[in-house]
Amino acid sequence: MSALRILVPVKRVIDYAVKPRVNKAQTGVETAGVKHSMNPFDELSVEESVRIREKKSAPGGVEDITVISAGPTKAQDILRTAMAMGADRAIHVEVKEGEDLEPLSVAKLLKVAAEQHKSNLVILGKQSIDDDANQTGQMLAGLLGWPQATQASKVEFGENDSVSVTREVDGGSETLRAKLPMVITTDLRLNEPRYASLPNIMKAKKKPMEKKTLADFGITAERRLKVVKVTEPPVRQGGGKVEDVDGLVSKLKELGAI
Amino acid sequence: MATAGFTESQLTVRDAVSQLCARFPNTYWQEHDQTEQDPADFHAALARDGWLGIALPEALGGSGLGISEATMMMQTIAESGAGMAGAQSIHANVYATQPLAKFGTPNQLQRTIPNIISGKWRVCFGVTEPNTGLDTLRLSTIATKQADGSGYRVTGQKIWITCAQVAAKMILLARTTPLQEVRKPSEGLSLFCIDLDRSQPGLEMRRIKKMGGRAVDANEVFFDGYAIPADSLVGAEGQGFKIILHGMNAERCLLAGEALGLGYAALAKAAEYARNRNVFRRPIGQNQGIAHPLAEAYMRLEAAKLATYHAARLYDASKADESIRQDEIGVACNSAKYLAAEAAFAACERAVLTHGGMGYAVEYDVERYFRECLVPRIAPVSREMILNYVSEKVLRLPRSY
Numbered sequence A: 001m002s003a004l005r006i007l008v009p010v011k012r013v014i015d016y017a018v019k020p021r022v023n024k025a026q027t028g029v030e031t032a033g034v035k036h037s038m039n040p041f042d043e044l045s046v047e048e049s050v051r052i053r054e055k056k057s058a059p060g061g062v063e064d065i066t067v068i069s070a071g072p073t074k075a076q077d078i079l080r081t082a083m084a085m086g087a088d089r090a091i092h093v094e095v096k097e098g099e100d101l102e103p104l105s106v107a108k109l110l111k112v113a114a115e116q117h118k119s120n121l122v123i124l125g126k127q128s129i130d131d132d133a134n135q136t137g138q139m140l141a142g143l144l145g146w147p148q149a150t151q152a153s154k155v156e157f158g159e160n161d162s163v164s165v166t167r168e169v170d171g172g173s174e175t176l177r178a179k180l181p182m183v184i185t186t187d188l189r190l191n192e193p194r195y196a197s198l199p200n201i202m203k204a205k206k207k208p209m210e211k212k213t214l215a216d217f218g219i220t221a222e223r224r225l226k227v228v229k230v231t232e233p234p235v236r237q238g239g240g241k242v243e244d245v246d247g248l249v250s251k252l253k254e255l256g257a258i
Numbered sequence B: 001m002a003t004a005g006f007t008e009s010q011l012t013v014r015d016a017v018s019q020l021c022a023r024f025p026n027t028y029w030q031e032h033d034q035t036e037q038d039p040a041d042f043h044a045a046l047a048r049d050g051w052l053g054i055a056l057p058e059a060l061g062g063s064g065l066g067i068s069e070a071t072m073m074m075q076t077i078a079e080s081g082a083g084m085a086g087a088q089s090i091h092a093n094v095y096a097t098q099p100l101a102k103f104g105t106p107n108q109l110q111r112t113i114p115n116i117i118s119g120k121w122r123v124c125f126g127v128t129e130p131n132t133g134l135d136t137l138r139l140s141t142i143a144t145k146q147a148d149g150s151g152y153r154v155t156g157q158k159i160w161i162t163c164a165q166v167a168a169k170m171i172l173l174a175r176t177t178p179l180q181e182v183r184k185p186s187e188g189l190s191l192f193c194i195d196l197d198r199s200q201p202g203l204e205m206r207r208i209k210k211m212g213g214r215a216v217d218a219n220e221v222f223f224d225g226y227a228i229p230a231d232s233l234v235g236a237e238g239q240g241f242k243i244i245l246h247g248m249n250a251e252r253c254l255l256a257g258e259a260l261g262l263g264y265a266a267l268a269k270a271a272e273y274a275r276n277r278n279v280f281r282r283p284i285g286q287n288q289g290i291a292h293p294l295a296e297a298y299m300r301l302e303a304a305k306l307a308t309y310h311a312a313r314l315y316d317a318s319k320a321d322e323s324i325r326q327d328e329i330g331v332a333c334n335s336a337k338y339l340a341a342e343a344a345f346a347a348c349e350r351a352v353l354t355h356g357g358m359g360y361a362v363e364y365d366v367e368r369y370f371r372e373c374l375v376p377r378i379a380p381v382s383r384e385m386i387l388n389y390v391s392e393k394v395l396r397l398p399r400s401y
């Protein structure tokens, strides 16, 4: 089996524990002065890559784990975190705050990165919790012409570059088998990401971080999509309580629901 | 807390430690406080991820960072809701090991430090004595050298020794020459790193019932001819006081950080409560009588924070910069500890009052913080002794005692 060269895209997003607020201009979520961290699904991707190496679950071993992030300078923080978790190297593609890339541009960028790094496996989060687009992995597989397995809850390796991926689907799980090179996107049940230990945080400071621009990948940040307006969801009305089944039925009738 | 001005490594430490601490929420600490149970799994979690070695040399498995980062770690722990209990459960492991790392022999270091970092052995610090208190130089616990060269026998009493029940090692300050036979009281003291082997004769300890931080034990420790081997001596015999001074300024910084953490935690709880509690059909925080004291508590904490990290920076910088005087560091570290302890006290007291009756309920945590926030005012050196020190060293006023 080929040795794995894993590419792990990661994104800096508003911390999952922060309650998002719509910005004044109603163009998106307020990001200024808000705590940011690595997209939780990307933590799963990093963790999975490191586990594949540690558990020696791929017969050919893991030759390289490269993390890549396109974003403002601050995105380097999450790249360091990923290296503290066990990634070998990082690529930071500088994109100014507010000039976010659309999923297709990210996919184009990752295609070039995967080719440049001779990656044979790309593990991405199924979505990032800011825009929740859930598109990048699929577009990337399309552009590369590689097989894809999305929403993985289990990844196993066999002989002759075969990979089995269990994925969550409505009503149960489904197992796909494909051959490297391939694209996998992660879902919450895949693993439980580790906390970086202090010695590994220190080691991560010495790991290489390449600094690039979009031009290095032959990409421009084209805008195909236009955000018209972002608003808070309407405040939910509190529900009422009923005593018993009869009460429920009469209430539903009263509301004209049945 | 405003984080402007901190270094990247301090912020990394803050981030990583708060993630770890999130696994030990306030309810964990409430429970351990009530059952007086040692937070052994918390100590183990920090050890597993290498945090106990934060300021120990890389060659011994540590991470070689400074007191600036260690202080941030202690602050973050206290601030997470772990309070002084969480901080004290590891405190001595982080700082009492500093003089050991600096003055121990290679053999001593190889034998002890990696086991302390890994969490296999916990450490306590034995200085305070019941009959001498803050007059440390007059302490009377004596380590008598055995004629056959096998080591020393320790006799005397220590008090308030945190974590002695769970520690495998004690960093002990004892006399090797009786007070009557030395020219100056600062002479004749020696530092030891000893085993606490409860199966050996001459070692007893008794837990002290206390006001706060009940999860961690504090003890009276009695030595009566307790035998320790010759190689437990750290550094030269008779130089113990000089050696321990090395750790004391570091400890002041750590404690200042712990106090700050407690203060910020209390303030956060108070502000949240003041925003959400409605009385007279409006949030209580709309009353300036509630808001202003909290705003003031915040400013005091911020000021104390600057003093604390200034002291830690001086301490770290002095390792490479000989123009930084030791007394300058001493003044900075003592001032920081004083200011942080007072700011924490003000914040914790206000937090209780802001909560009204609920401030008195265990469930709201601030009563626990309040009970704990007296510790940094008393230990390791009292407010009065810091005021004495600054009066004498900075203002050149005559010594009062």
Ligand SMILES: Cc1cc2nc3c(=O)[nH]c(=O)nc-3n(C[C@H](O)[C@H](O)[C@H](O)COP(=O)(O)OP(=O)(O)OC[C@H]3O[C@@H](n4cnc5c(N)ncnc54)[C@H](O)[C@@H]3O)c2cc1C
Binding pocket: B124, B125, B126, B127, B128, B129, B132, B133, B134, B135, B159, B160, B161, B162, B163, B213, B218, B375, B378, B379, B380, B381, B382, B383, B384, B385, B388, B400, B401
């Ligand atoms: C929770 C806790 C944990 C502790 N953990 C440890 C530990 O792990 N290891 C350890 O060695 N010690 C520990 N201590 C002990 C602590 O360092 C001492 O309590 C502290 O140094 C004060 O000493 P003392 O209690 O003997 O007070 P005393 O010396 O009896 O002082 C009593 C009061 O008199 C005042 N006073 C004394 N002399 C003067 C003077 N000249 N001028 C003005 N005022 C004066 C003091 O400021 C104080 O207010 C701990 C204490 C506590 C409360």
